Amino acid sequence: MKPFLRIARGLGRYPLALSASIFCSLAVAMLWGGNIGAVYPVLEVCLNGKSVQQWIADDIDEANEGIDKYRQKLATLPQANLTEQQQADREDWLSEIESLQDTITNRERVRPYADMLPKDPFYTVLVFMVILLAATALKNIFIVANLVSTTWAVQKTTLDLQNQYTEKVLALDLASYDRFGTSQLVTHFTESIEHVSKGMHVLLGASVREPLKIIVCGFGAAFISWRLMLFTLMIAPPTALLISTLSRKIRRTLKAHVSDSVHLNRLVFQSVMSLPAIQAYGMEKPMAHEVDDAGDERMRRSVKISFWIAMTKPVTELAGITAVAVSLVAGAYLVLNQQTDLLGIQMTERPLTISQMLIFFGMMVGMSDPARKLTDVYSNLQIGIAAADRVSEVLDEESRLDFASANEPSPDAPSSRDRTNLIPFKDGKVEFKSTAFGYRADQTVLNGVDLCVQPGETVCIVGANGCGKSTLAKLLLRFYDPHEGSVTIDGIDLVDVDPKIVRRAISFVAQTxxxxxxxxxxxxxxxxxxxxxxxxxxxxxxxxxxxxxxxxxxxxxxxxxxxxxxxxxxxxxxxxxxxxxxxxPTILILDEATNQIDQHSEQLIYDALREYTRDRTCIFVSHRPEVFELCDRIVVMDHGKVVADGQPEELLRTCPPFAKLFAANLEMLSSRNAA
Known part of the structure; x- marks a missing residue:
């Protein structure tokens, strides 16, 4: 829940849209309850054949008569030494007088407005129907405004989240990138953020609007009889407990569903990227079958989610119908028997009229409808919460390449963009000192590498596959940091330098x-x-x-x-x-840059490099002996260590790993050059 709320706080960056959405929700709720309450005077007029003015006057007269009656009863009581029964009667009569006085006050308060209505009962009904229609139209206008303002704020916040997510992904160190994987990162961008967006939409829209409707109708029902309202809502606590249990199941299943989506996307990416190989080896059907199995598993999980979500609907609907039925039965008992007590508990101070009971019933129905709608709101909210958890895993990933806080610039220093251009490397001297590294905890790729490349020197690093050649280039680019030892440029340890600044000093050309x-x-x-x-x-x-x-x-x-x-x-x-x-750049790195091109293109590139690498530190990682003529020396690696360096002729005699790799190629190259 915390990750979702943290993302949703981004809505606060758009206060106008946020305020408009909340204001419209409040207006819709007030008009929702007001439309139900507006039926009350119509019922009184229709049932009694009176105008509103006459109904108010009769109510005031009836209340005054009641006050006089209770005062006469009070006058019959002795001034002192009251019995327990007399004391109880006195308190009841005083309470009745106070209630009747409140009735008079309320009627006097609305009398000026009632005087503006027609005196004829029929025309009074027409006026209230017009008011009701106008209020309904106004409510719909506020609903549209609420949806538009909510969508605008949510979409802007979603766009901010997408930008933040993209910036985070692009800034991930390669170790984190390897851990998440391309399919997971893309799935979160295309699916999870969309689910978060829907969750924010219901959070700001329906989850504000519908509870406000319930609150307004609750106040209306409580105004008639708060005790009776609480009595009819006894079903709410067990319903909330059951829905809470279902929500936990929904969230667990949703997290598994996201993993299923990641797995399916991984297979699709793999199939597309490997399409030539799949077709060449006739693996179309097996790969399609694997994708189908993953899709089938994702489908089953989707059905399970739909089942748990569907279960919340009958629970909520049954609870709402139960509450309405209880209110109808209890109210009918009180009205038909003109009672104020139910099961020995006082529900009202005065017996309810039919009109009051009908309005109370309408208010309970007005509470049950938004409560039913909240089922879908709650389900979408749970989906958004589960998706936010997965997105936050990426957003909260801390880079393993952050340079030490002691080396961070002061607030008065240039901005990060300006600092990227402040390259501290001018000479290009590269040193690996006792450098050890592995991509996994149980793996060693580099094991105590010691290597120095002088400024302006061109070296070629060679060795068998998996010996760590390309890993040296990745450490130099600070895609990773060594587990032991150090990598320095011009004597500066790279762990103390912003990776952006390191990479600004280096140009890198990869095999692909x-x-x-x-x-x-x-x-x-x-x-x-x-x-x-x-x-x-x-x-x-x-x-x-x-x-x-x-x-x-x-x-x-x-x-x-x-x-x-x-x-x-x-x-x-x-x-x-x-x-x-x-x-x-100060340093140029070419990692197998000519392995997959034709001989003509390769020769053109060598001609370009021969001209460009003068007085510039250049590091080749290559299996091609043609590169050797561009280099000042050859560095040989074997099993994660530098085992020799020198000229090709010397290494053929003194370095068995080098001779094993290049003896035949160098002899062929020498013969070709001699011819």
Missing amino acids: PAMIDDTVSANVRFGSVDASEEDVYRAAKLARADEFIQKLSEKYDTEVGFDGNRLSGGQKQRIALARAFLRN
């Missing part, structure tokens, strides 16, 4: 470059949004990308498609390289 669904120019400028067109052209030419860009239909304004599906692998890689060059 990320492309946004935009133009070529936007993809080159990605990460350097303030770069000019001239800077973009210069970087593209340097990356040998300009030659193919000029052949595209719209040149730099050509749309690349989703994930760059309108470009070849080599073209995407050269755009990614231009993007890296445009940042003008």
Whole structure:
């Protein structure tokens, strides 16, 4: 419940819409009860054939007669030494006098307004019917205004929540991202936040409006007889207990339902992303069957949720009908027998009239209808609460990469955006000192790595799959922090630096470059949004990308498609390289950047790098021996450690892991170069 209320507090950012919604709810509730109460004088007029003015005058006269009667009775009592019975009679008569005086006061209060009504009973009924219709129309106007203002406030708050969630997801460290998974993060954005939105809508709308109706009708019924109202509401406590039990079942089932949605979305994502492999190996039916099983499980859970929600409706409806039936039976007994007591308990001070009983009954019906509607409100609220719990798991996730509070800037320091440009790394000296790391607690990927890359030096890190090459790059980019040891740039430990500042000093080109669904120019400028067109052209030419860009239909304004599906692998890689060059970084990292492209594109990229890496720290992670000619030295890793470094010829003789990986390739490369 706390996460949902914390999110719902965001509605307070829109006070005008919030105030309008609450005001309209109050107006609807007042008109709801007022419409029922307005029937009372009509009943009196119709049943007695009197005008309202005559009815008020008769009531006042009758009350005065009653007061005189009770005063005469009081006068017969002795002045002192009253018996217990006489004392009890005296208190009853005084209470009756006080009640009759209240009646006179109330009638005198409304008499000026009654004088404005017609004197004829029939026309009086017509006036009240017109008032009733006008009040109903006004109530509907307030209902529309309530729905519009509520929707506006909720949608704005939902948009804020989506933005907050998106910012949080994009700021997650990779360890947290790995823990949640893509499907769960997307499911919460597409489904859970929508459920939270619906929950906020009923929280601000119906859950305010319907209880106010109940309260207004409750006051109306209590005005006639508060004791009789409490008597008829005896059914409420056990009903509330039963609904509370059902709500716990609903919430537990809803949490499981969200997990089912996450699992189903994970399978769908996996099927779409692996479509070529699925079709190539004839796995369409098995994958479809797996998705069908997950969907079937989610469907069964949905039916279970519907069952528990459906159970709350008959419970609430039965309780409402019971309360109305009790009020009708009890009221009928009191009216028909002109009694004030029920089961030995005083219900009214004076016997109820038929008109009063009918209005009391109407007020009880007016309470039962919103109570029935609250069943759906409560169900949607429970769904929103369960969804808010899951969304808050992501929102409350604390980054493992926050730099120490001692290093946070003072309030007078530049903003975070300005601080991102204050790069403390100028030389680009990289050091891994006794660095240990594992993606899981039971896993060791790096085990005491010691490596130093001098400013302006180009090194290539090689080794068998799983030896930790790419992990070094991820630690340097501060996607993760080492479990032991340190990673420094220019002698500064990266754990003491904002990750944004670390990454601003580094350009990273991955094996599969990320492309946004935009133009070529936007993809080159990605990460350097303030770069000019001239800077973009210069970087593209340097990356040998300009030659193919000029052949595209719209040149730099050509749309690349989703994930760059309108470009070849080599073209995407050269755009990614231009993007890296445009940042003008202190350090350049290429992680298997040429593994999946053709030889021509690879050679163009090497030509670009040969020119660009001069006097700049550059780290290659690669299996390609063609990279070696660009490097000052080769670093060999094996089982999470640096086992050797040097020139390829030397490593072939002295480093068995290197010779095992590259002996044949280097001999072939030497023969090809000699030819």
